[in-house]
Amino acid sequence: xxxxxxxxxxxxxxxxxxxxxxxxxxxxxxxxxxxxxxxxxxxxxxxxxxxxxxxxxxxxxxxxxxxxxxxxxxxxxxxxxxxxxxxxxxxxxxxxxxxxxxxxxxxxxxxxxxxxxx
Numbered sequence: 064x065x066x067x068x069x070x071x072x073x074x075x076x077x078x079x080x081x082x083x084x085x086x087x088x089x090x091x092x093x094x095x096x097x098x099x100x101x102x103x104x105x106x107x108x109x110x111x112x113x114x115x116x117x118x119x120x121x122x123x124x125x126x127x128x129x130x131x132x133x134x135x136x137x138x139x140x141x142x143x144x145x146x147x148x149x150x151x152x153x154x155x156x157x158x159x160x161x162x163x164x165x166x167x168x169x170x171x172x173x174x175x176x177x178x179x180x181x
Contacts, residue, residue, distance in 0.1 A: 077105035080112035086123040088116055095131025100139035103146060 079091045090112045092099040116122050129135060140146075 076108050077102055078108035078112060080108075080115060082122075083126075086121055087126070088112075088119075088122045088124070089126040089128065092127075092129040092135055094139075095129075095133070097139055097141075098131065098133025098136035099129045100136050100144070102139050102144045 075093060077092070077094055079093045081089045081091070083089055090109065092105065094100060094102075094105070116125050138144075138146075
């Protein structure tokens with residue numbers, strides 16, 4: 064198994080969705096060992112989480128955060144990231160993971176980072 068492949072195939076989500084309390088949800092980018100680098104799996108999990116928010120009118124606040132010291136370092140271009148054999152080409156072509164339509168009063172969205180660079 065290539066280095067890092069175990070992490071990709073593990074049961075840990077790359078983007079974890081949680082309902083914190085009434086009206087508040089959180090999405091956590093969960094790849095601290097790769098500084099939150101983006102993968103196709105993360106895209107799918109983010110879209111699932113955003114659909115959950117979109118379909119739940121009781122959610123008024125969405126917090127987007129990350130684990131570890133990096134929030135999202137960009138696309139993961141390693142061979143085991145899940146982009147397939149043509150990673151360089153795929154990363155050069157704009158990728159659209161989908162589009163979420165918002166309601167007339169979308170939830171308040173906040174992004175947090177513990178980075179000392181901010």
